[in-house]
Amino acid sequence: MLLLPYKYSRWRTIAIMSIAAIIGLGLFLAKEAEVVSYMSDDPKACVNCHVMTPVYNSWMHSSHREWANCNDCHVPHNNIANKYFFKAKDGLYHASIFTLRKEPEVIFMREASQEVVQDNCIRCHVQQVTQTKYDGWITDHTQNRTERKCWSCHQEIPHGSVHGTSTIQYNIAPLPTDTGETIIPEWIKQELKTSKNEE
Known part of the structure; x- marks a missing residue:
């Protein structure tokens, strides 16, 4: 058995205790910040930061x-x-801004995020964006629709026209999204049932 001089064993003890404290503190912060929830696709994970509540709502x-x-x-997908x-x-960017209390009243996407959102708009709405039936009589139809940002025209989708963190009424906590309910009003549901019965 190799015996280390006293000063080396003391530093080793301090190093082990320091590493254990850092790991313990890291695990505690990860639990408190609900880090694992960010790996999911659950929208409620986004409102772990309170500034995202109006966007979520x-x-x-x-x-x-x-x-x-x-x-x-x-x-990105x-x-x-x-x-x-x-x-x-x-x-990490959002967490650092929120931790430093530097979040703006109105949150705007950075350039990298704008690219991702634009690509995803086109990914889901590719038929509406690239319909070839217009190419014959509208000049540069496809380029016109893919080279500018979708929200240059569709400004209120999907977050509405009110964007400030303190401007949405009753902006306390998110409403549950897993209730299985849809946002279709009852009168439309009744109308759909009636029209199906008539057919």
């Missing part, structure tokens, strides 16, 4: 709620590695 009341969650629009790399990079 506006999405909850939009038609996109029925078809797309946050990751469907805001994360070209491969799994890029998806999680982008989520980690963007999440």
Whole structure:
């Protein structure tokens, strides 16, 4: 058995205790920050940061709620590695801004996020964007629709026209998204049932 001089064993003890404290603190912070939830596609993970509550609530009341969650629009879908790399990079940026209390009143996408959202708009709405029936009589139809940002025209989709963190009424906590209910009003459901019965 090799005996180390006293000063080396003391430093080894301090190093082990320091590493254990850092790992313990890291695990505690990861649990408190609900880090694992960010790996899911659950929209409620986005509201772990309170500044995202108005964005979440506006999405909850939009038609996109029925078809797309946050990751469907805001994360790349070209491969799994890029998806999680982008989520980690963007999440660390958001976490640092939120921790430093530097979040703006109105949140805007950075350039990298704009590219991702634009690509995802086209990915889901490719038929509407690239319909060839117009190419014969509208000059540069496809280029016109793919080279500019979708939200230059569709400004209120899916987060509405009110974008400030303090401007949405009753902006306390997210509404549950897993209730199985749709946002289709009852009178439309009745109308659909009536029209089916008449056929």
